[in-house]
Amino acid sequence: xxxxxxxxxxxxxxxxxxxxxxxxxxxxxxxxxxxxxxxxxxxxxxxxxxxxxxxxxxxxxxxxxxxxxxxxxxxxxxxxxxxxxxxxxxxxxxxxxxxxxxxxxxxxxxxxxxxxxxxxxxxxxxxxxxxxxxxxxxxxxxxxxxxxxxxxxxxxxxxxxxxxxxxxxxxxx
Amino acid sequence: xxxxxxxxxxxxxxxxxxxxxxxxxxxxxxxxxxxxxxxxxxxxxxxxxxxxxxxxxxxxxxxxxxxxxxxxxxxxxxxxxxxxxxxxxxxxxxxxxxxxxxxxxxxxxxxxxxxxxxxxxxxxxxxxxxxxxxxxxxxxxxxxxxxxxxxxxxxxxxxxxxxxxxxxxxxxxxxxxxxxxxxxxxxxxxxxxxxxxxxxxxxxxxxx
Numbered sequence: 001x002x003x004x005x006x007x008x009x010x011x012x013x014x015x016x017x018x019x020x021x022x023x024x025x026x027x028x029x030x031x032x033x034x035x036x037x038x039x040x041x042x043x044x045x046x047x048x049x050x051x052x053x054x055x056x057x058x059x060x061x062x063x064x065x066x067x068x069x070x071x072x073x074x075x076x077x078x079x080x081x082x083x084x085x086x087x088x089x090x091x092x093x094x095x096x097x098x099x100x101x102x103x104x105x106x107x108x109x110x111x112x113x114x115x116x117x118x119x120x121x122x123x124x125x126x127x128x129x130x131x132x133x134x135x136x137x138x139x140x141x142x143x144x145x146x147x148x149x150x151x152x153x154x155x156x157x158x159x160x161x162x163x164x165x166x167x168x169x170x171x172x173x
Numbered sequence: 174x175x176x177x178x179x180x181x182x183x184x185x186x187x188x189x190x191x192x193x194x195x196x197x198x199x200x201x202x203x204x205x206x207x208x209x210x211x212x213x214x215x216x217x218x219x220x221x222x223x224x225x226x227x228x229x230x231x232x233x234x235x236x237x238x239x240x241x242x243x244x245x246x247x248x249x250x251x252x253x254x255x256x257x258x259x260x261x262x263x264x265x266x267x268x269x270x271x272x273x274x275x276x277x278x279x280x281x282x283x284x285x286x287x288x289x290x291x292x293x294x295x296x297x298x299x300x301x302x303x304x305x306x307x308x309x310x311x312x313x314x315x316x317x318x319x320x321x322x323x324x325x326x327x328x329x330x331x332x333x334x335x336x337x338x339x340x341x342x343x344x345x346x347x348x349x350x351x352x353x354x355x356x357x358x359x360x361x362x363x364x365x366x367x368x369x370x371x372x373x374x375x376x377x378x379x380x381x
Contacts, residue, residue: 064377066244066245066246066377067377067378068279068280068378069378069380070378096375097246098246098250098344099344101246125341125342125343125344125345125348125349126341126342127338127341127343127373127374127375128337128338128341128351128353128372128373128374129341131373131374131375132373138373139316139317139373140316140317140373140374140375140376141316141317141375141376141378141379142375142378143378
């Protein structure tokens with residue numbers, strides 16, 4: 001039985017590279033097992049992550065372990081994450097796995113694949129209300145990716161190769 | 174003159190291939206039916222090996238067409254609710270027609286044999302059809318499972334009246350307070366306009 005830690009109201013702070021802006025996300029729960037910690041958010045608490053203005057470029061990828069094309073492109077996101085300096089580019093992998101599958105599927109997957117990018121769980125069942133807030137063009141299928149810096153943001157409801165992803169990143173960087 | 178013709182031909186081919194490359198690199202997702210479009214009929218194999226078409230349902234007033242599958246946790250989460258919809262609305266003229274759009278080469282769980290197994294396990298009360306060759310779902314524009322199309326049978330054909338999710342809570346049926354498909358069918362049965370015609374949902378991508 002994996003250990004499950006619950007911190008209701010856990011506050012995670014992460015500062016921008018120059019410390020100009022702090023964005024606090026309030027996780028509703030944190031799953032922890034096998035040395036992997038996955039915070040879980042509803043859309044309201046996740047939303048600030050889509051709008052951080054600190055000069056850093058963020059790549060936010062919506063995926064799930066059951067989504068084959070998502071899993072296929074994850075290595076490219078990992079490669080971007082490792083190749084670019086931390087204070088310039090941050091890759092955030094937003095899992096849409098069901099909470100009941102976090103310990104049985106998501107955490108073992110992250111461990112097996114040795115995922116280094118930040119992974120969090122978005123759990124908000126009223127998808128029709130939040131999907132359009134991510135992007136009005138999004139039908140809700142995954143993989144979907146946002147690349148943004150400051151006020152410039154591009155949205156993609158598609159899969160990427162490494163070169164395609166890097167090309168889109170460079171448009172924003 | 175002949176050279177000109179060849180040149181025009183070559184230019185045309187270049188233009189077409191440029192377009193094709195563009196299409197490949199950024200596939201358009203939002204193709205497919207809009208509200209009010211006539212939905213195509215089909216002839217697909219059911220889990221009892223019979224071929225099923227919408228036209229077979231002479232008495233139906235419409236259909237709840239649901240693209241769904243075995244492997245997707247979101248589809249699985251909705252299975253009982255899909256059975257519930259069929260039980261509630263089949264007798265009122267709106268049967269559920271479930272279609273598995275996935276290519277079993279990409280998702281072995283979604284093979285025709287595994288569809289039979291799953292349907293038996295869950296006691297599906299509705300046809301569960303296999304979109305062999307993945308020909309039908311692109312015409313509807315289904316992008317994920319589950320993805321619902323409520324159709325109303327009219328003199329012009331089966332008109333699309335609702336596209337989207339079953340309700341607003343994939344995790345817990347009892348917490349869903351917007352039952353989009355039920356509301357749509359109830360409105361159609363009363364001859365009223367469907368209150369919410371299009372909704373968005375997370376689901377498992379059909380395209381592998």
